[in-house]
Amino acid sequence: MSTRSTGLTKDAGWEVGVSRTLPHSPAAVWEFISGSRGVALWLGAGARFAPEPGAPYETDAGVTGEVRGYRPGDRMRVTYGDTTLQVAVSAAGGGRSVLVFHQERMASPEERERQRAHWQRVMDQVADALDDLA
Numbered sequence: 001m002s003t004r005s006t007g008l009t010k011d012a013g014w015e016v017g018v019s020r021t022l023p024h025s026p027a028a029v030w031e032f033i034s035g036s037r038g039v040a041l042w043l044g045a046g047a048r049f050a051p052e053p054g055a056p057y058e059t060d061a062g063v064t065g066e067v068r069g070y071r072p073g074d075r076m077r078v079t080y081g082d083t084t085l086q087v088a089v090s091a092a093g094g095g096r097s098v099l100v101f102h103q104e105r106m107a108s109p110e111e112r113e114r115q116r117a118h119w120q121r122v123m124d125q126v127a128d129a130l131d132d133l134a
Helices: 026-034 036-042 109-133
Strands: 013-022 056-058 064-071 075-080 083-093 096-106
Touching (some): 026 036
16 A cells, blocks of 8 residues: 655655735736746845746856746746746735745655745745735
8 A cells, every 4th residue: 555645746756835815916916926026035036037938047046947937927937946936826806816836846855844934934025025015
């Protein structure tokens, strides 16, 4: 009998997702998360990239990667070291939105837990920044 560990997928290794419903419109969340202040929060200080597949980026901390997908107002998908990260925004009704950070291709359950804590901190920072803008 096989047991399946939480967060372990057949094709994408270890993965984790962190989401939150925010009291801001999807357009406002997208504008922030895809702008320079938002990108610095989730991808890293100094990170800038062109919104097109194949565009490279590097953060001030030396993390490099490339854009894998970019659908304005919806989602961005980038490589993040050896992993893949997706940031998505969707409508939640009542002028609210759902923001999701989803990372896959991690090497271990320990990395998954470290990244879960990381994305929860990032989500708190994004929520606070959006509240300050409102």
